[in-house]
């Protein structure tokens with residue numbers, strides 16, 4: 001972790017993450033946590049529609065195909081979109097902990113350009129937990145799951161209560177998500193342990 005900001009280095013009293021007993025088994029696709037999520041939702045035609053899969057331990061793999069709508073420079077993925085892919089993959093880890101958490105800090109290295117139509121293969125894992133703070137790291141590769149690293153990130157997620165969304169979100173969307181008759185979808189919209 002050398003070169004990272006101090007706030008992304010777990011404190012001495014941090015502990016190893018514990019996979020929740022109800023976490024999906026390794027290999028299972030998680031599906032979108034919320035249909036309108038720009039990172040994973042299928043109701044977002046220009047979104048990333050990232051597909052995340054549970055891995056062993058507190059880890060996730062994910063794939064995201066760069067579309068023409070995701071360009072920054074001609075023919076290349078926008079850096080902010082790549083950061084979104086990392087953020088979404090890292091955020092998916094919280095479902096394995098069954099913790100409701102939001103990104104507090106996301107530090108990204110852009111190692112090589114990512115052309116349109118490229119599949120970005122992502123891997124993320126939680127490295128440590130300290131109170132409400134969840135430390136995690138991710139890489140994105142191109143050319144295959146073992147390909148060259150194009151992006152990487154370290155992140156700090158902070159555990160919050162569901163009130164974080166209720167108090168800060170727009171009532172329209174909050175009420176719609178809360179009244180979803182599907183209990184699993186209702187829970188996952190906010191990543192709340194059902």
Ligand SMILES: CCCCCCCC(=O)SCCNC(=O)CCNC(=O)[C@H](O)C(C)(C)COP(=O)(O)OP(=O)(O)OC[C@H]1O[C@@H](n2cnc3c(N)ncnc32)[C@H](O)[C@@H]1OP(=O)(O)O
Pocket residue numbers: 007033087088091092101102103104105131132133156158160188189190191
């Ligand atoms: C449902 C799942 C969706 C997943 C989608 C993908 C993930 C996302 O993109 S989430 C959206 C982006 N993130 C946000 O909108 C978060 C906005 N920020 C906030 O709401 C608040 O700043 C929040 C909740 C992170 C922290 O506020 P608060 O709850 O008051 O915590 P606070 O008491 O200040 O800090 C708690 C600890 O975290 C640390 N911390 C908080 N923010 C940061 C930060 N940015 N950098 C470093 N450390 C931080 C504090 O230093 C403190 O540490 P310690 O316990 O050692 O003193």
